[in-house]
Amino acid sequence: MTSFHIAVIEGDGIGPEVTGEAVRAVEAAAELSGASFQWTHYPWGSDYYLEHGQMASDDYLDQLARHDAILLGAVGHPDVQDHITLNGLLLPIRRRFDQFVCLRPSRLYPGIESPLRDKEPDSIDMLIYRENTEGEYANVGGRVYQNQTDDIAIQTAVFTRRGCERIIRAAFEKAQTRPKKHVTSATKSNAQGYGMVLWDEIFAEVASQFPQVETDSLLIDRAVMEFVRRPETFDVVVASNLFGDILTDLAAIVVGSMGLASSANIDPTRRSPSMFEPVHGSAPDITGQGIANPLAAILSAGLMLDHLQLDAAAAAIESAVANLLANPGPRTPDLGGTATTSEVGSAVAERIQAASQ
Secondary structure (H helix, E strand, C coil), X not given: CEEEEEEEEEECCCHHHHHHHHHHHHHHHHHHHCEEEEXXXXXXXXXXXXXXXXXXXXXXXXXXXXXXXXXXXXXXXXXXXXXXXXXXXXHHHHHHCXXXXXXEEEECCCCCCCCCCCCCCCCCEEEEEEECCCEEEEEEEEEECCCCCCCEEEEEEXXXXXXXXXXXXXXXXXXXXXXXXXXXXXXXXXXXXXXXXXXXXXXXXXXXXXXXXEEEXXXXXXXXXXXXXXXXXXXXXXXXXHHHXXXXXXXXXXXXXXXXXXXXEECCCCCCCXXXXXXXXXXXXXXXXXXXXXXXXXXXXXXXXXXXXXXXXXXXXXXXXXXHHHCCCCCXXXXXXXXXXXXXXXXXXXXXXXXXX
């Protein structure tokens, strides 16, 4: 039996609530692939910051490096500024372990009604490849005359040939395995005449190497419009760090709820651990109420199993979630139900176990 060592950072807000259900789903699916899991829980996050003045211990990246994968709940706290939570924990993990692919699926599951009219089940099924280590989130810049009347802030986006080429190539490699075989690039090269022009040039270069894959390139403002007007036409979308972040939040709502939005921060070379987390964040407004939707965390755990090449276990989680949504069963309030986080998690685990018998 193969054993995997997983780092668990439950983090802030509803993070501990939904992460517990994700771990339960993985344990239920483990025997399908003949795997076992050793979970190491770390107390890092905003509570740690409020006590210690930093989001994690000094050697937290070295500790995480010893694991096969990282399962993250959420970061974000009303009493801690967002730039502290992101730059103090999440973004350094992505950069240290070169998790340059942020993969965020958006599927309209049978049984879920899109807020957009007349969208049939499974008519929306897109994969968004977000560049995850540079671009607009490179955190290059500075402040001059801080807190004075002449305060100046300079924020520089960083686009490198290496960074653009590898995320765009990853999107094309995935697209050629899907039925539609189509890649859409989100850009803004009409206004950003350096970084996004380089992005466009590299997109065209990579596209020429995949003649079987159809392409289009949309300015980000049009892409946002088309995500609402005709989301069913998209297949694989590739975008910069900022544009990908915005588009995936919109895509999650289009397919029914942020509570279904999973994500994977991947190092495709497998030299370093990859990290898996729900997109929804810490949701402080419902923390502690036991009503957070755990499905995004559970689906993120399924992406982790897929990355660890535990195909049967990953498929079992996806099937269990799809079955739960397609049939009468417990749903949290964001999906129109009254069930608790634990009740939904239990229902998923039961379906996984039933499939393994």
